[in-house]
Amino acid sequence: MSVLGREGVRQASRIVVKVGSSSISGANVDQIPRLVDALAAAHGRGAEIVLVSSGAIATGMPYLRLDERPTDLATQQAAASVGQNLLIFRYQNSLDRYDIVAGQVLLTAGDLENAAPRSNARRAMDRLLGLRILPIVNENDTVATHEIRFGDNDRLAALVATLVRADLLVLLSDVDALYTRPPHLPGAERIENVGLGDTLAGVEFGASVSGVGTGGAGTKVSAARIAAQAGTAVLVTSTALVAEALDGAPIGTWFEPAPPVGTDRLS
Amino acid sequence: MSAHERSHISTARRIVVKVGSSSITGANVHQIGPLIEALAETHGRGAEIVLVSSGAVPSGMRHLGLDERPSDLATQQAAASVGQNVLAAIYRETLEGHGIFTGQVLLTEGDLLNEPHRANTRRTINRLLDLRTLPIVNENDTVATHGLRFGDNDRLAAMLSVLIRADLLVLLSDVDALYTKPPQLPGAERIDDIGYDQPLVGMEFGGSSGAGVGTGGANTKVKAARLAAAAGTAVLVTATPLAARALRGEHLGTWFEPAPMAPDRILL
Numbered sequence: 001m002s003v004l005g006r007e008g009v010r011q012a013s014r015i016v017v018k019v020g021s022s023s024i025s026g027a028n029v030d031q032i033p034r035l036v037d038a039l040a041a042a043h044g045r046g047a048e049i050v051l052v053s054s055g056a057i058a059t060g061m062p063y064l065r066l067d068e069r070p071t072d073l074a075t076q077q078a079a080a081s082v083g084q085n086l087l088i089f090r091y092q093n094s095l096d097r098y099d100i101v102a103g104q105v106l107l108t109a110g111d112l113e114n115a116a117p118r119s120n121a122r123r124a125m126d127r128l129l130g131l132r133i134l135p136i137v138n139e140n141d142t143v144a145t146h147e148i149r150f151g152d153n154d155r156l157a158a159l160v161a162t163l164v165r166a167d168l169l170v171l172l173s174d175v176d177a178l179y180t181r182p183p184h185l186p187g188a189e190r191i192e193n194v195g196l197g198d199t200l201a202g203v204e205f206g207a208s209v210s211g212v213g214t215g216g217a218g219t220k221v222s223a224a225r226i227a228a229q230a231g232t233a234v235l236v237t238s239t240a241l242v243a244e245a246l247d248g249a250p251i252g253t254w255f256e257p258a259p260p261v262g263t264d265r266l267s
Numbered sequence: 268m269s270a271h272e273r274s275h276i277s278t279a280r281r282i283v284v285k286v287g288s289s290s291i292t293g294a295n296v297h298q299i300g301p302l303i304e305a306l307a308e309t310h311g312r313g314a315e316i317v318l319v320s321s322g323a324v325p326s327g328m329r330h331l332g333l334d335e336r337p338s339d340l341a342t343q344q345a346a347a348s349v350g351q352n353v354l355a356a357i358y359r360e361t362l363e364g365h366g367i368f369t370g371q372v373l374l375t376e377g378d379l380l381n382e383p384h385r386a387n388t389r390r391t392i393n394r395l396l397d398l399r400t401l402p403i404v405n406e407n408d409t410v411a412t413h414g415l416r417f418g419d420n421d422r423l424a425a426m427l428s429v430l431i432r433a434d435l436l437v438l439l440s441d442v443d444a445l446y447t448k449p450p451q452l453p454g455a456e457r458i459d460d461i462g463y464d465q466p467l468v469g470m471e472f473g474g475s476s477g478a479g480v481g482t483g484g485a486n487t488k489v490k491a492a493r494l495a496a497a498a499g500t501a502v503l504v505t506a507t508p509l510a511a512r513a514l515r516g517e518h519l520g521t522w523f524e525p526a527p528m529a530p531d532r533i534l535l
Contacts, residue, residue, distance in 0.1 A: 073387075082371075086359065103409075110377075117410055123344075133330075133348070135348065145384065
C-alpha cells in the first residue's frame with residue numbers, strides 16, 4: 001500500500017466508501033442510485049470497492065410503524081433486523097444495472113478485535129473482492145449490545161479500511177467537508193488538508209444534527225485519524241459529491257496517510 | 268407452556284421451525300414456496316414463529332459461478348455473503364405478500380452462549396415477535412470460523428428454542444421422520460415418538476444427510492432434539508413438504524416428548 005496523494009485517487013486500487021444513514025434513507029432514499037453510479041464507475045475501472053452503509057434502522061422503522069428513531073435497544077435492534085435485508089436489496093437493485101453482485105457482511109466489534117475472527121473476516125473480504133463482488137458492510141446492529149458496539153459506522157469503516165489495507169477511505173455524509181466550526185456558524189472555514197501530525201487545535205467539531213444517524217464531524221475526525229495513522233488516505237465529503245470524490249476532484253477534507261513502515265517520507 | 272402432547276401442536280403459541288439447505292435449494296427450490304405458505308398460515312392463527320433457515324451458501328453459489336459447494340472456507344463465506352441476501356429477500360417478499368414483515372438475524376455461537384449477548388439476543392427476538400414480525404435466523408456464515416461454528420443449524424435452532432422458551436421446535440429436512448437406521452437400509456423402522464427420558468438403544472443415526480449440500484443429518488437432529496426436549500420444548504422431526512400438515516397437528520414425523528418443567532425452567 002503506497003502513500004496516496006489527492007492526485008492518485010483515480011489510481012487507488014482498493015477503496016472503502018462509507019455512507020451515513022441520513023444520506024440514503026427517509027427523504028434521501030433516492031440517492032442510492034447516484035451513489036451506486038459512482039461506485040460502479042470506480043469498480044468498472046478496476047478498483048476494488050467496499051461499501052460501509054448505515055441505514056438499517058432507518059430503513060426498518062416504517063415497517064414497525066415508528067416515526068422517530070426508537071430509543072430502547074431492543075426496538076432499535078428489531079428495526080435493524082427488519083431493515084437490513086431491504087437496505088441491501090435497494091443497493092442490489094441499483095447494482096443490477098451494472099451486473100455487480102453485492103455481498104452482505106455484518107460485523108461486531110469482537111470480529112475485528114480478536115485475532116481468529118479478525119483474520120477470518122479479512123480472508124472473507126479478500127475473497128469477495130477477488131471475485132469482484134461488492135461487499136456491503138454494516139455493524140451487526142441486531143445482535144450488538146451497547147457495551148460492545150463500534151460506536152458509529154465511521155469507526156467501523158476506518159477499522160474495515162485498515163483490515164483490508166485500503167488505499168483510500170471516503171467518509172460521506174450531508175456536509176461537503178470539515179470546517180473549523182459547525183458550517184452554519186459565522187466564520188466557519190473549510191479545512192482542505194489535514195497533515196499526519198496535525199492536531200486540529202482550535203477546531204470546534206459538532207455531533208450529529210440530523211437525528212437519524214449517530215455520526216457527526218467529531219466521529220469522522222476520530223475515524224479518519226485511525227485510518228490515516230494505519231496508512232489509508234481519507235477523504236471526508238458529502239454523499240452528493242461522491243462521484244467527484246472518486247474521480248479525484250479537489251473537494252472535501254483530505255487526511256494524509258502515514259507512510260508504510262520502513263520507507264522514508266517524501267516531502 | 269410446552270406442547271406436551273402431539274395434539275397441542277395446532278395450538279402451540281411459540282414455534283421455532285428449522286429448515287435445512289437441501290430441502291429448499293437446488294432441485295428442491297420449489298419447496299420453499301409451500302413452506303412459506305405453511306408459516307404464514309400458522310402465523311395467521313396467532314402463533315409466534317421463528318424460522319431458522321440454512322441455504323445461504325447454495326443460494327449464493329450461482330452468483331459466484333459455482334456448481335458444487337466450495338471446499339475452502341473463504342469461498343464458502345463469500346457464497347454465504349451473497350446467498351444470504353437472496354434467501355432473505357425470498358422470505359421477505361413472499362411473506363410481505365401475506366402482510367407479514369420479516370427480520371433477519373445472523374448469529375454466532377457466542378450470541379446464544381455468552382452474556383451479555385445471550386440476554387440481548389433473547390430480548391431482540393422477543394421484541395421482533397411482539398411486533399408480529401417473523402424473524403429469519405441463520406448462522407453468521409461470513410464471519411463464523413471453523414472453531415466457533417455451530418456445525419449445523421439443528422443445534423442453533425435447539426439452543427434458540429431453549430433461549431426463547433419455544434413450545435415447539437420443528438426440524439425439517441428431506442426425510443419424513445427418524446428411522447431406527449438410515450431408511451434406505453433393510454430393517455429400518457420409522458420412529459413415532461421418543462420419551463424425554465427414553466434411552467436410544469439399538470439405533471443407528473447417520474451423519475451427513477448425504478445430499479452434499481447441507482451439513483446436517485439424522486445424528487445432528489437427534490442431538491438437537493434431545494437438547495431442546497430436555498429443556499422443555501417439544502420437538503417434531505419431519506420433511507419440508509409435510510410442514511403445513513405437521514403444523515396443523517397431523518400425526519406424522521417423529522415426536523420428541525418434552526421434559527416436564529419445574530416452575531423455574533432450567534435454561535442451558
